[in-house]
Amino acid sequence: MFSRRSDLPFDKDDHSRFLPWLIAFMVFLAMLALSGMLVLEATATKWDQGVTGTLSIQIKPGKDEREDKYRQDEVLRFLDTIPEIGHFSPLSGDKMLLLLEPWLGSGLSAEDLPLPLLIDVELKPDAYLDVNVFRKRLAARIPGVEVDDHRVWLERFVNLIRSIEAVATAVLVFIGLATVGTVIFTTRTGLAIHRGAIEVLHLIGARDSYIAGQFAARAGNLGIRGGLIGLGLSLPTLYVIGNMAKKMEENMLPEMSLEPQHWMVIAALPLLVSLIARFTAHITVIRMLHKMS
Numbered sequence: 001m002f003s004r005r006s007d008l009p010f011d012k013d014d015h016s017r018f019l020p021w022l023i024a025f026m027v028f029l030a031m032l033a034l035s036g037m038l039v040l041e042a043t044a045t046k047w048d049q050g051v052t053g054t055l056s057i058q059i060k061p062g063k064d065e066r067e068d069k070y071r072q073d074e075v076l077r078f079l080d081t082i083p084e085i086g087h088f089s090p091l092s093g094d095k096m097l098l099l100l101e102p103w104l105g106s107g108l109s110a111e112d113l114p115l116p117l118l119i120d121v122e123l124k125p126d127a128y129l130d131v132n133v134f135r136k137r138l139a140a141r142i143p144g145v146e147v148d149d150h151r152v153w154l155e156r157f158v159n160l161i162r163s164i165e166a167v168a169t170a171v172l173v174f175i176g177l178a179t180v181g182t183v184i185f186t187t188r189t190g191l192a193i194h195r196g197a198i199e200v201l202h203l204i205g206a207r208d209s210y211i212a213g214q215f216a217a218r219a220g221n222l223g224i225r226g227g228l229i230g231l232g233l234s235l236p237t238l239y240v241i242g243n244m245a246k247k248m249e250e251n252m253l254p255e256m257s258l259e260p261q262h263w264m265v266i267a268a269l270p271l272l273v274s275l276i277a278r279f280t281a282h283i284t285v286i287r288m289l290h291k292m293s
Contacts, residue, residue, distance in 0.1 A: 020226035027230025030175045033168045038262040044161045056148040059117035086124035183280040212285035216278045223277030227270025
């Protein structure tokens with residue numbers, strides 16, 4: 001692809017000199033959009049797997065610790081009677097402070113804050129629990145108790161991710177259309193410049209498919225060069241963004257990283273751009289030659 005003999009003097013074309021850089025810029029933007037999509041999708045999957053089938057029960061602070069302890073024991077006894085629940089355990093004050101540390105800082109103790117009592121609840125695999133009925137039964141038995149269904153905010157989170165992915169997909173589509181338009185413009189310009197040489201090739205028996213192959217090979221060559229340049233520019237950017245995300249995710253966010261299969265998709269993008277440029281140039285030349293004949 002990089003060293004194919006051509007019967008047309010493409011090396012003298014100044015108009016195609018900037019095509020690899022234009023493609024590199026578009027590949028750079030496509031890399032960022034695609035990487036964001038892949039990371040968001042992986043993050044949503046991880047959160048879905050970690051949150052689905054879990055509940056949190058919050059017991060608001062009462063008059064004294066003895067009353068709070070009594071209500072907690074009542075909640076635990078009630079949970080033990082629900083067949084759909086597989087496991088439940090109260091959270092200690094130290095663990096709650098650890099969860100609040102990113103917002104409140106360190107050095108606090110459970111006595112410094114009126115923290116509610118929390119109980120983590122896990123449902124049995126494939127078990128269905130009507131949370132509304134469960135919430136009403138629990139509130140009727142123990143006052144001052146709230147049930148947090150993680151599926152509610154998880155659904156909102158997933159909807160947000162889907163919206164962002166739709167925007168990123170639209171960006172990728174526009175980048176693809178811009179790439180196709182750039183290749184079409186460059187190919188038409190090349191046809192106009194080399195019209196005399198093309199007529200000579202026709203006179204000696206060259207077919208339209210052969211001439212189109214010359215332009216397609218040239219476009220594919222420039223496309224993969226631009227794709228590799230864009231890949232080289234995007235990798236340091238993704239590395240910097242990844243390091244910034246790691247500093248945030250230690251306490252506030254789940255792990256946000258690209259999997260090996262994601263890197264394979266990203267690495268294949270320059271080849272895809274080259275194939276698109278090659279195919280676009282071939283179709284453009286065939287149509288233009290039909291009009292010229």
